[in-house]
Structures are given as C-alpha cells and as structure tokens.
Amino acid sequence: MKNRKRLVAVSTVVIASLAFTALTVPAKAASEINVLMVGNPQMKDLQTLTAENFTKDSGIKVNFTILPENELRDKVTLDVSTGAGQYDVVTIGMYEVANWAGTGKIKSLDSLVAADPSWNKADIFPSMINGLSGTDKKLYAAPFYGESSMLMYRKDLAKKAGVTIPLRPTWAQVAAAAAKMNDKKNGIAGICLRGLPGWGEQFAPLTTVVNTYGGTWFTKDWQAQVNSKPFVDAVSFYVDLVKKYGQPAPTQAGFTECVNGMAQGKIAMWYDATSATASIEKVGFSKHVGQFGYAYAPVVKTKQSGWLWAWAFAIAGASKKESDAWKFMSWATSSKYENLVGEKLGWAAAPDGKRASIYANAEYKKTAAAYSDVVLGSLKAANPLNPGVQPRPTSGIQFVAVPEFADLGTAVSQEVAKAMTGKQTVKQALDKGQKLAEKVAAKYKK
Numbered sequence: 001m002k003n004r005k006r007l008v009a010v011s012t013v014v015i016a017s018l019a020f021t022a023l024t025v026p027a028k029a030a031s032e033i034n035v036l037m038v039g040n041p042q043m044k045d046l047q048t049l050t051a052e053n054f055t056k057d058s059g060i061k062v063n064f065t066i067l068p069e070n071e072l073r074d075k076v077t078l079d080v081s082t083g084a085g086q087y088d089v090v091t092i093g094m095y096e097v098a099n100w101a102g103t104g105k106i107k108s109l110d111s112l113v114a115a116d117p118s119w120n121k122a123d124i125f126p127s128m129i130n131g132l133s134g135t136d137k138k139l140y141a142a143p144f145y146g147e148s149s150m151l152m153y154r155k156d157l158a159k160k161a162g163v164t165i166p167l168r169p170t171w172a173q174v175a176a177a178a179a180k181m182n183d184k185k186n187g188i189a190g191i192c193l194r195g196l197p198g199w200g201e202q203f204a205p206l207t208t209v210v211n212t213y214g215g216t217w218f219t220k221d222w223q224a225q226v227n228s229k230p231f232v233d234a235v236s237f238y239v240d241l242v243k244k245y246g247q248p249a250p251t252q253a254g255f256t257e258c259v260n261g262m263a264q265g266k267i268a269m270w271y272d273a274t275s276a277t278a279s280i281e282k283v284g285f286s287k288h289v290g291q292f293g294y295a296y297a298p299v300v301k302t303k304q305s306g307w308l309w310a311w312a313f314a315i316a317g318a319s320k321k322e323s324d325a326w327k328f329m330s331w332a333t334s335s336k337y338e339n340l341v342g343e344k345l346g347w348a349a350a351p352d353g354k355r356a357s358i359y360a361n362a363e364y365k366k367t368a369a370a371y372s373d374v375v376l377g378s379l380k381a382a383n384p385l386n387p388g389v390q391p392r393p394t395s396g397i398q399f400v401a402v403p404e405f406a407d408l409g410t411a412v413s414q415e416v417a418k419a420m421t422g423k424q425t426v427k428q429a430l431d432k433g434q435k436l437a438e439k440v441a442a443k444y445k446k
Contacts, residue, residue, distance in 0.1 A: 045349055128310050141312035144351055145353050149307045150272075199409025207307075218400060
C-alpha cells in the first residue's frame, strides 16, 4: 500500500514536471537562415525591415552579416568556394555568376522560381535575368537591385560656378566642370572618383573610363593590353583628375565614402552607380535632397560607357535550407518589398533597377522624376558583349568574366593607388600590371 502511494506521488510529480516543461519550452523553434550581405544602404534598410515584416509573417529568423564590399567578396568567395556552409544566402553579382554557375557552388533557382509565380519573373528586366544566368540558361541569383553608372552633380554648385552639365557629357567636359566647381576654401571637392583598391571598388568606374578611351584589359585573342596607350591614357586622366580636384585621401574612398561625401555636401560631382540615388535623395540621410542633377556616364570614343551590375542573392551550394532561403530571397527581391520600402522609408530608397513595374508606379515616378529616365536609359544602353571599341574575350563591362580577374584587378588597383599618392607613375604602375595580365592571358591562349 505504501509502495502504491509512493508510485502515485512520483507519477504526480512527473506529470506536473512535464506540464511545466510544456508551458516553458516552445513546441517548435523558429527556422533560421544566415545571410551575408554587402554593406550598402539598401541592404541596411533590408536588415531593419526584415524582423517586423518577413520574420513576423514567415516565422523564419534571419541572421545578417554585413561587410564592406572588399571584405564581403573575400568572405563570400571563401565560404562558397570551400563549401563551408556558414551562410545560406550570399550577396553576389554578375561576375560571380559567370564564374560559379553550374559548378555546384551556388544553386540553380529555376525550380524555386517555377513554383513561386508570385515572384513574377517576367517583371524582371531581361538584362538582369541574362546577367544572372549561366551558359546553361538557368537562373542562379535573384537581383535585389540593378544598376548602371552615371554622373551626379549639385545643380546649385554648378550654377554658382557658371557650369552647365550636358545630359551626355564627355570626360573633357567633366574635368573642366570639376576644375570650376572645386572649392577647397569651403571644403568641397570638384569630383569624387573611387580610389580605394579593389577590382570592384576602384576598377568598376575606372574600367568604364578605359573602355571609352579605346582600351581593354585583353583583346579577343587574349593579348594583354594593360600598358597599352589607351589604357595608360585613361588611367592617367583618372588619376590626374582625382589628384587635382578629387576628394581628400582618394585611395581610402570607395562607394561608401563617396556617397557619404555627396550626401553631406562635401562633393560637387560624382561618377558612380545609378543606385546611389537611394542614398543621396533619401530624406533624413542626405542634406541636399532635390538639389542633384543627373547625366549619362561620360564618354570619349564610345557613344555610351555605363556599366551593368546587379547586387543579387544566391543560395550557397552547401546550404541545407534551400526552401527557407528562397522564401527570404523571393520576399526581398519582390515588388511587394519595393512597395514596403517606398511606404516606410520613402520611394527614393526603393531598390530599383531590376523590375519594370516600379517604373510604372505613380508614387515612384513622382519621387524619381529627376533621374529615372537616365537610369532606365543607361540600363537599356549597357552592352556587356561590346562595351568598347574592339571585341572582347568574355562578356562584362567593368570586369573580365574569368576567375583570375578578381586577383588581377585588385593587384593592378593597388599599383594605381600608389600612383595616386605619388609613389610611382601611372606608366610604372601599369607596366607591373601588364606582367600580371600576361600571366592570366597565357592560360587562356592555350
């Protein structure tokens, strides 16, 4: 009898303990994914909006890692190439897709897109789809925002300096304007041009200058051209312009530093990504909203010279959370998300450049009236297959679509940075670059 009472007592304690555990431990923990992103303003906006919108609706927690562009590229390459699987979703662009598509390093999105008609693939610009697809015609990344490049300038400062910026300027006209708008007394640089070493930092804009000067990294049959006259002329012009009228400490200035300088009134002109409008026209971030003018990418020998790029999301090949990863990517790259940003943060901040529908949105059109035509025109005119005056061995406007270019472009940019600081001449820098380029070319000549 005593044993029976003891058994009942123990059973009561066990049941009570189980009941307490059930009350204190959730039946099922929320899903989690890890996302690695570049630290651009649009991505930081995405981070702030995710928990209260995507996670709240889906139950999927998103752990973000946000890094500057050069650091991001290194970390993405390491994680994806080694199959480490630390991240489920990574931020990449057309260069990475060209090199990783079909290798298993990133997953094809075709089946996920086909099962998700709400994503509306037909709304994405064909240039974005083509640039993020492999030679097998499969889609490997979803564009978060698309961009070309253009000239941005302060209309009030141009007027004060007696300068008129044409809609389609030449680089000679830009240099003349920079000289007149340069105002060291008031801490305003005539122009900002990226000098921070890195193939995707310094050489994104600089390669477009090389293209329009008639230069190229390689001829169609893989002859290195880094110390050819057009290449040297283009880099000499760029270095001379930034040394005379550019931002302070030019070799420390990348996209982030230039966009901050422009928004804070320290820069009169800036040649860079069309996506920069999301920052310089953003109320609360920029001190000069509504005071900017916009023009097409400056030229010399070509009719146009704007680049083509998309910051996009891809699913790492080693990820075990493909379904949850796509749910996040589908939401972040949707027109629904663009509308959310427009309503919450203002339409200037919307990640545009990828979907046709946003350019038909009345609210967006009203906000973007000063620049949307130039952005659209630049996106349509960009030609990755023929960006200069001669045939190329690969596609790409501001890059060469081979794996070796990342190291090559970065190494040459470091030499150019030394020329910017007066440690060597541009010719000396590019002679060193030529030797590096010849090593890459030798591999492909075979």
